[in-house]
Amino acid sequence: MQSSEERLRGLLIRGLAGDEAAYHGFLQDLSAHVRAFLRKRLSRLPDDVEDLVQETLLAVHNQRHTYDPQQPLTAWVYALARYKLVDLLRRRARRDLLHDPLDEESELLAVSDGEAGEAKRDLARLLDTLPERQRVAIVCVKLEGLSVAETARRTGISEASVKVGIHRGLKALAARLRTPR
Amino acid sequence: MKTDELVSLLARGAQSPDRGAATRRAVLALSAAGLLALAFTATVLGLRADWFGQSPASALFLREAYCTCLSIAGLLAARRLALPGRRVGALAWGLVVPIALMWALAVVTLLQAPAAARPGLILGSTAAVCPWLIAVVATPIFVALLWLARGLAPTRLAAAGALAGFASGACGALIYTLHCPELAAPFLAVWYLLGMLIPTAVGFVLGPRLLRW
Numbered sequence: 001m002q003s004s005e006e007r008l009r010g011l012l013i014r015g016l017a018g019d020e021a022a023y024h025g026f027l028q029d030l031s032a033h034v035r036a037f038l039r040k041r042l043s044r045l046p047d048d049v050e051d052l053v054q055e056t057l058l059a060v061h062n063q064r065h066t067y068d069p070q071q072p073l074t075a076w077v078y079a080l081a082r083y084k085l086v087d088l089l090r091r092r093a094r095r096d097l098l099h100d101p102l103d104e105e106s107e108l109l110a111v112s113d114g115e116a117g118e119a120k121r122d123l124a125r126l127l128d129t130l131p132e133r134q135r136v137a138i139v140c141v142k143l144e145g146l147s148v149a150e151t152a153r154r155t156g157i158s159e160a161s162v163k164v165g166i167h168r169g170l171k172a173l174a175a176r177l178r179t180p181r
Numbered sequence: 182m183k184t185d186e187l188v189s190l191l192a193r194g195a196q197s198p199d200r201g202a203a204t205r206r207a208v209l210a211l212s213a214a215g216l217l218a219l220a221f222t223a224t225v226l227g228l229r230a231d232w233f234g235q236s237p238a239s240a241l242f243l244r245e246a247y248c249t250c251l252s253i254a255g256l257l258a259a260r261r262l263a264l265p266g267r268r269v270g271a272l273a274w275g276l277v278v279p280i281a282l283m284w285a286l287a288v289v290t291l292l293q294a295p296a297a298a299r300p301g302l303i304l305g306s307t308a309a310v311c312p313w314l315i316a317v318v319a320t321p322i323f324v325a326l327l328w329l330a331r332g333l334a335p336t337r338l339a340a341a342g343a344l345a346g347f348a349s350g351a352c353g354a355l356i357y358t359l360h361c362p363e364l365a366a367p368f369l370a371v372w373y374l375l376g377m378l379i380p381t382a383v384g385f386v387l388g389p390r391l392l393r394w
Contacts, residue, residue: 017197018196020192020194020195024188024193027191031184035184054182058187063265063334065202071267076265079266079336080336116184119182119183119184122182124182142193145194148194170191
């Protein structure tokens with residue numbers, strides 16, 4: 001448990017400094033912890049687990065500027081995962097499913113589940129519903145792996161606009177995940 | 182899309198977050214809101230004429246220090262609660278201690294005063310309007326703080342809303358002192374605090390609705 005916190009925190013801090021591989025490792029590991037955590041809490045809504053894992057990962061990414069390196073990573077991630085969980089249950093008006101006391105912060109990084117389930121909502125399809133600029137920026141940089149400069153050249157949009165497009169697009173994607181299907 | 186693919190998508194080309202951006206936003210929003218509150222106080226309410234006149238400097242200083250301490254502690258606490266998984270922690274003392282000291286001073290002042298003077302010390306001449314005017318002056322700052330909180334990721338929405346309300350109330354009170362003629366500790370202990378608690382209550386109620394993300 002202690003080591004998970006230390007290791008993941010190290011990966012995130014390197015990731016925030018621009019180390020892409022470390023950031024990838026962080027998200028990869030974290031998704032397994034979040035999945036195990038949510039699977040236990042959502043035992044009566046098993047079909048929603050993977051969607052919520054994805055929603056939590058998007059939240060972690062979109063809100064990564066709110067992480068203070070002095071702060072325990074567990075507290076930060078737990079707050080985000082718990083918020084997304086409560087938000088889902090509220091949306092479904094299913095607070096009754098929240099039997100477990102949700103103050104087991106220390107447990108989050110103690111459990112891990114690498115077996116991804118099927119997500120019900122396809123992010124790739126949601127991506128197509130984004131405004132053109134945001135969609136193109138995400139597809140070029142995030143899916144095809146072009147650099148921001150290359151994307152700007154190819155699409156005729158400025159580099160700053162490409163960055164803003166990615167940022168806003170991922171936020172819009174997170175918002176769309178929350179709307180009822 | 183599989184979760185592994187999402188992980189790759191998020192990680193690829195991820196830029197380091199611009200930490201200065203949040204600070205710049207906060208400085209801009211709070212300066213604009215503060216100026217608006219200041220302009221309202223100066224034009225609609227009017228500034229006190231006797232700033233360096235007959236009022237005792239120590240009482241004046243005490244009132245300004247009280248509001249300044251609560252504004253600073255309130256803003257810092259509101260910022261913390263706008264971030265995921267952060268708690269108010271020891272900062273709560275920054276809120277509790279000034280209020281407790283002001284109440285202690287109010288009790289001492291009342292005990293030392295002749296009985297006939299006590300109602301006047303509590304009610305002053307503006308008790309009926311003071312809390313409401315503080316709440317009105319606080320409004321632009323309240324709006325700015327809620328907007329700033331929406332740009333972060335509060336996870337305890339009622340508490341985040343309440344603290345944003347309290348911080349704006351304290352800042353509003355500080356600006357309102359430019360107009361307010363009252364200096365007695367019993368007055369400040371009751372009506373200034375009430376003025377700060379109005380936006381606090383509004384924030385507590387509206388937080389869960391306005392701060393959801």
